[in-house]
Amino acid sequence: MRKMTNLLCFSPVAALMFTPLFAPALGARSEPPIFTNPADIDRAVQQFTGANIGQVGGARTPTDRRLRLAYCDGPLMTSWHGRAGQTVRVECPEVNGWRIFVSTRPQPAAQTAQRIVRRGDPITVAVRGRGFSVQQSGEALDSGAIGDWIAVRTARKREPIQARIERPGFAIIPAS
Numbered sequence: 001m002r003k004m005t006n007l008l009c010f011s012p013v014a015a016l017m018f019t020p021l022f023a024p025a026l027g028a029r030s031e032p033p034i035f036t037n038p039a040d041i042d043r044a045v046q047q048f049t050g051a052n053i054g055q056v057g058g059a060r061t062p063t064d065r066r067l068r069l070a071y072c073d074g075p076l077m078t079s080w081h082g083r084a085g086q087t088v089r090v091e092c093p094e095v096n097g098w099r100i101f102v103s104t105r106p107q108p109a110a111q112t113a114q115r116i117v118r119r120g121d122p123i124t125v126a127v128r129g130r131g132f133s134v135q136q137s138g139e140a141l142d143s144g145a146i147g148d149w150i151a152v153r154t155a156r157k158r159e160p161i162q163a164r165i166e167r168p169g170f171a172i173i174p175a176s
Contacts, residue, residue: 033071036092038063040076045088045102048078048128048174050166057146057166059088060103069098075131079174080164093130115143116168117150125152125163129175140171 041063042053051058072092081089086106091099117123117140126135138154144165151160152171163171 032073036069036072036076038065038067040072041067041090041100041102044076044078044090045104047133048088049104050126050170050172051104054105056105058105060105063102067100069100070096072097077130078128115145117145117165117171118143122169123152123163124170125154125161125173126170127173127175 039062042059045059046052049058053059053062070092072094074093077091077093079089081087081101086104088102088104089099090102091097119140119142121140123138123140124135125138126133136154136156138152138161140150141153141160142148142150144150146165146167149162149164150171152163153160161173163173165171
């Protein structure tokens with residue numbers, strides 16, 4: 001009886017059978033991702049809120065890395081969900097897209113009651129939408145606390161616009 005010293009067979013037929021297993025190592029084209037990377041969701045929420053994960057106004061925690069949402073080819077859309085401004089809706093706008101809700105870290109109760117913007121204060125107003133963000137300076141026409149909607153006059157518009165206070169000296173107009 002012949003003793004087998006090598007388990008691998010190096011015939012052309014055997015090489016064809018094993019090609020799919022080694023194709024990525026051989027420089028073949030990689031397939032598009034199957035799932036959306038949870039870090040992309042974290043970045044979208046951070047860009048929308050202007051605060052890092054764990055900070056006041058930012059996501060409470062990172063998106064669970066075990067989450068398996070279908071890959072979204074276009075940019076993720078973000079908007080506020082609910083009236084309190086404590087939840088961000090993140091969605092994939094594609095035909096068979098998905099939608100999740102990310103909880104944000106609210107202001108402490110003692111700070112939310114305080115008027116952090118006073119009438120006449122200079123304020124930066126940001127308009128954030130799908131894939132863009134534009135900022136300009138203005139003047140607060142009302143006093144308000146975090147989460148309040150106030151009238152703001154910008155240098156470019158004579159008519160006041162409504163913006164939601166995010167933090168001292170900063171208000172946002174979500175564009176969805």
